[in-house]
Amino acid sequence: MSGGREPARCYGLALLARRDYSRQELVERLCRRGYSAAEAADAAAELAAERALSDERYAAERVRGRAAQGVGPVRILVELRAKGVPAEIIAAALAPEEGAWGERAAAARVKRFGAPIPEDRRERARQARFLQGRGFRHEDIMFAVHAPQD
Structure with a gap:
């Protein structure tokens, strides 16, 4: 050597x-x-x-792993930026998950608080703050804490 x-x-x-x-x-x-x-x-x-190191592969794997842990897109984006991943690579890694964040927020809410949608405004706000801390966007949080529209 x-x-x-x-x-x-x-x-x-x-x-x-x-x-x-x-x-x-x-x-x-x-x-x-x-x-x-x-x-x-x-x-x-x-x-x-040599393709042993790839920011694209790293970002895609990180998005999949963190999303499976119940973490939202805002927090994942911040984490990837902190690791030096370029913005265009982050956007490409988040794109495949784009339609699923509301469902992921709802699943994180149910896992933490149970299935019933909260009737009380204060409880809805508490659950929304939890989801916000997890890195979910406003529209995903609203989907998760409000009763589904039929």
């Missing part, structure tokens, strides 16, 4: 064998490990060229 770049690449590949990382996240991990910023960036570029 000559030079600093090859060990950084190998360590990066070992990290990616365990789970996906965003490019920014991987560079940060490599820098914390003691590699220079240039070495880390070069290793990330090589791994991306």
Whole structure:
């Protein structure tokens, strides 16, 4: 192993064998490990060229996983931005789930509070705050806390 770049690449590949990382996240991990910023960036570029590192794959997997945990699109978007994922990749990752957020909000509400739709305004507001904290949008929250229109 000559030079600093090859060990950084190998360590990066070992990290990616365990789970996906965003490019920014991987560079940060490599820098914390003691590699220079240039070495880390070069290793990330090589791994991306080899398709071992992909912000698209990372974002899509993160959206699926967090949505399954009952987290809404606003919170997922903020989390992905914090990991350095570009806005267009985030939008593409969130797009397949677009029609399902209201149902996901309703499922999160039912899991936390039970099936009956709250009649009391204060209870509806409490449940709406819970969903807002989970990262659901206003329209999804309204769908979840109001009785379905027939």
